Amino acid sequence: MGHAIAVLPPCGRSQPVSDRPDVASLTHAAAAEEVARLTRALREANRAYYVEDSPEITDADYDALKRRLVAIETRFPDLRAPDSPTREVGAPPSEAFAKVRHAVRMLSLENAFGEQDVRDFDARIRRYLNLGPEAHLAYTAEPKIDGLSLSLRYEKGVLVLAATRGDGETGENVTENARTIRDIPARLTEAPAVLEVRGEVYMSHADFAALNERQAAIGGKTFANPRNAAAGSLRQLDPGVTAQRPLRFFAYAWGELSEPLGRTQMQAVARLAALGFQVNPLTRECDGVEALLSAWAEIEQRRATLGYDIDGVVYKVNDLALQARLGFRSTTPRWAIAHKFPAETAWTRLERIEIQVGRTGALSPVARLMPVTVGGVVVSNATLHNEDYIAGRDAQGKPIRGGKDIREGDWVKVYRAGDVIPKIADVDLSRRPADAAPYRFPEACPVCGSPAIREEGDSVRRCTGGLICPAQAVEKLRHFVSRPAFDIEGLGAKQVELFYRLNWIAEPADIFTLEARDRAGAKMLSAPEAFLGAERSVERLEALVAEYRELLAPLGLEIAGFDQIGPALAALDRTPLAEIRGWGETSVRNLFAAIERRREIGLGRLIFALGIRHVGEVAAQELARHFRQWPDLAACLDAARPAAQAHRRAQQAEEAERRRARDEGRRPRLAEARERARAEAPVPPQAAAAWSELTAIDGIGPVLALSLSDAFSNPPERAAFDRLVGRLQRIVPPEAVAAESPIAGKTIVFTGALEKMTRDEAKARAKALGAKVTDSVSAKTDLVVAGPGAGSKARKAAELGIETIDEDAWLALIGS
C-alpha cells in the first residue's frame, strides 16, 4: 500500500550520527575526542567545498556533523574552541539545525469553512471513486490540534530522527529536542523495521500559563499563545531548554513504513496507540457526511474544556486502500480535509490605508490598524486586496452584497483568515467619524510616480513603470533570490534590498559580479553623485535623508543631512564588504561561495527566477521539461514573436468590436473582427509553428505564451536575461521524469469506459509516471487505452497504427 511517493531518499540514512551516544551521556573525555574528530571532518569538508569546489559530503551530512558539534559544545562550553567551525559569523541560529528531506512528503490539508465545503468534499470523493451518493463511505473525524507537526522516524524500534514539517519536502532535524518530550518514546517494542510516525507537538493551556509565569518571573520573554510557545520550545538550540518545556505530542499519521499499520485509518491509529503513542481520544469513525457534521458540532462544543488549542476537525477517508486510490494533488491529499471553526474576531480602528507595490507592479492596499489581539496574536496590518474591496464594489462596479466602503478612521472588525492572514470582516458605520471621506485609490504609483493603470476586467491596478520603478525592481530581485528560485544562502530579501539601495545590485546579473567589484574596491554600479541624482523637492530630500539614515545606521554610518549621503555611499563603496559592520570574513566568504555555487542552476529555477508574469514554479518547470536548453526556449520565443503580436492584434480587434457593438446596441461579431485582424497581417508559418509548440505545452495557454513573448521581446528585459545567462556557468536541464517507468515521456489517450479505476485516477497515475495525457488521438500519440464502448478514437488509433491496449493491459503496464 502506501501513497508513498518515495522519490526522495529516506532522511538521515547515510549519516549514522544517531548511532552515537546521546550528548547527555557523554563523558568529558569522550566529548573532547569527538569535538576534535568533528572539527577535523568539518574543516576537511569546508576545504573540499570552498577550495576544490567538489563537495565530498552532502549538505545534509555536513549539517548533521555541525549540529552534533553544536550540541556537544553547548553541553561542554569549555570545549568550544575560539576557532571552532561553529563560530562562523552571521550564521543565524536556525542554521544550526540540519536540513533533512522527508522520505515521504509532509503535506498540508485543504480547508473547509462551512457545511457546503464538507458536502462538496464528500461529493468530490464519491465522484472520483465512482461511488453513488447512497454508497457506504466511512470517514474518521479527529480534532485538529493547533501546534506544529513533527515527523518521527524509528528504525528497528529506535528513534533515529525527528524532523519539523518545513516546506513539506525538507524539514529541520530536531531529534535531540524531540527526545526530551515525554510523549515521544525513544524506543518501541514490536515496531515495524521502518516506521515514520507523524503528529502534532503542542502545549496545554495550563502548562502554557505556568511557563509564561515562570518566564515573566525570570524576566524572560513570554509567548503570545500556546502554539508559539510550543514552536519556540522545540526550536531551542539547547535541548536542555526544550527539556524544561512541557511539550506534548499526539500521533495521527505516518510517513514511510516497512509494513502497513492496518487496513483503515482507525486501525492504524489504534496501532500507533498500542505502540505507545498518545492518540487523540476524540478520534472516531463516521459513516457518511452527516455523521461528520455532527462530530464537528460535538467537538466544537467540547473545545473550551479540552485544555489545549484546536482549530477545527480533520476528516479522513477511513479505508486506506481508498486513500491510496484517491492520492494527492500538488500539496494536499484528496482524501482528507480540515473543517475549521469560525475564526475569532476583534474590533479596532483603521488608522490609515497604505499602498504597496508588488513585483508585477500591482498596487495593493494595506490597512494600518490600531494593534489588537485576534486569536492570541497582535495584529497591526490587514490586507485590503484591491480597489474594489475598499470601495465595496465588485469588478463590474456593482455593490458587493453587504459590502461597505472602508475609510480611514473607521472602526473595523478584524479576523485572521485561515488563522493567518488578517482581514476586515465588517465596518461599524455608527462609529464612522463625520469627516471620513471615501478612500481615493491612487492613479499613479506611490513609489515611482508612473501612471497606475487598470486593464479592463482586471481587479488590480498596476504601476506601468516596469524596471524603472524601484519597488518593482526590488521585488523582482527578492523574487530572484527566493527559495524556489536561486535560493542564495546569505543573500535574503533583506540583503538584496540593502544592496539595491546602495546601488550595488540593480538586476540579477549584478549579483554575479559583486565579488569582483568588491575586490576592486568599487561596488557601486554608478558614481555616488550620479546615483543620487540632481535637485529634488525639500520633502523628497528629507525623505531620502530619513531613508538613508535608517539604512546606514546599522552599518555604522551616521547621516545628518543630504550632503552626507554621497560621501557615506562612497566610503562604503571603497570598503571591502568583510570590513563593514555586521559582516565578517567568514560570512562574506560564505556569501560569495554561495553565489559561486549558483552559477550552476536548474533550467526550471532559472525560468521561474526571471519573474515573468503568470510564470510560476509549475509553468517554469513545464517549460524547462519541454525545451531542456535555454537557447531552445529563447529561439522558440523569438520565432513565435510575430504570432504573439498577431494574437494581441486579434485580441485588440475583438475588444474594439465589443465596444463598438455595445455603443451601437448590437451583438458583437467577434470571429469576424478576429478574422479581419488576422488577414491584415498574416503570420509566417514558422511563427505559427513556434506559437503552437508553446501553447501545446501542458498548462501553457495564450495568456502565458503572450506574457513570455512580451518579456523576451522587450529589449531592456531581454538584455537583462542575456546578461544573467552570460554570467552563469551551466544551466542544468531537468531530470527526465520517472525515466524508469514504462510510460515516461509518452503521450497517452484514454477512451471508452474504464471499469477498475475512474478516468481521473488513470490520468493522475499516468501523469505521476511521467506520461502526458491528452484527449485526442493524433500522430503524436504513443498509446491509446481503450475500454468498452470506445469509438472514433480507437478507430483513428488503428488507422494511424498506434498501439492500443485495454484496461487490464494498462494496469499491468503501470504495475498495479
Place this chain on the structure above:
DNA sequence: CAGCCTCGAGTTCC
C-alpha cells in the same frame, strides 16, 4: 461554452 481544478500573486506574523 460553462464549470472545475490548479496555479500564481500577494499578504501577515513569528
Place this chain on the structure above:
DNA sequence: CTCGAGGCTG
C-alpha cells in the same frame, strides 16, 4: 492562506 484567473474537460 485566499482570491482571481488561466487552462482544461466535458
